[in-house]
Amino acid sequence: MKNIIFIAPPAAGKGTQSNILKEKYDYAHISTGDMLREAINSGSKLGIDVKNIIDKGELVSDEIIIKLVAEKLASLKGKPFILDGFPRTLNQAIALEKIIDDNYVTIYLDLSEEEAISRITGRLTCSCGKSYNINIDSLKPKIVGKCDACGSNLIKRDDDNVDAFKIRFKTFLDNTEALLDYYNSKNKLVKIDVNREVSDIFNDISGVVND
Numbered sequence: 001m002k003n004i005i006f007i008a009p010p011a012a013g014k015g016t017q018s019n020i021l022k023e024k025y026d027y028a029h030i031s032t033g034d035m036l037r038e039a040i041n042s043g044s045k046l047g048i049d050v051k052n053i054i055d056k057g058e059l060v061s062d063e064i065i066i067k068l069v070a071e072k073l074a075s076l077k078g079k080p081f082i083l084d085g086f087p088r089t090l091n092q093a094i095a096l097e098k099i100i101d102d103n104y105v106t107i108y109l110d111l112s113e114e115e116a117i118s119r120i121t122g123r124l125t126c127s128c129g130k131s132y133n134i135n136i137d138s139l140k141p142k143i144v145g146k147c148d149a150c151g152s153n154l155i156k157r158d159d160d161n162v163d164a165f166k167i168r169f170k171t172f173l174d175n176t177e178a179l180l181d182y183y184n185s186k187n188k189l190v191k192i193d194v195n196r197e198v199s200d201i202f203n204d205i206s207g208v209v210n211d
């Protein structure tokens with residue numbers, strides 16, 4: 001299996017695809033947020049440094065993040081991995097290149113802003129934990145406004161504010177452009193159109209990582 005660097009705009013379904021990859025192919029899912037939390041909880045020297053930096057409201061440096069990623073990757077003992085949320089910048093990508101071998105692919109889940117907005121405004125959740133989307137056929141509840149699993153009324157999340165989302169989406173694209181150019185120039189970039197069924201998207205990803 002190829003290792004994966006996952007890059008995706010908000011609402012592209014990166015979490016869903018990561019979960020299927022973990023289940024089907026036993027990928028280790030490495031997210032920067034989780035990694036920082038783990039480091040802090042471990043109480044290691046590096047973890048204490050990270051905690052001090054975050055407590056001060058400062059950004060954890062590339063150098064520290066690279067160290068954590070390197071430690072994490074070494075602990076996997078050859079298990080395939082998904083990097084999620086890292087690298088975020090060109091400098092991080094160049095540093096990463098020095099600690100991983102060539103057996104990886106960068107997968108970009110391609111989603112237009114219009115489609116992303118349709119997805120976030122369609123999200124509904126249930127108090128039992130199930131979630132739905134009235135704008136995605138495969139995720140619609142069977143009965144309008146009711147949970148398939150427990151029959152409760154579905155709730156619209158109030159953090160799905162469109163204006164704030166547009167800013168997040170644009171910021172993501174601006175920050176990601178250099179990264180995509182970098183991986184494209186190395187022939188390591190695969191773009192996957194995610195305006196489709198979850199299973200079709202997964203089939204495409206499978207083809208890429210099994211290649």
Ligand SMILES: [Zn+2]
Pocket residue numbers: 126127128129130147148149150151152
């Ligand atoms: Zn429910």
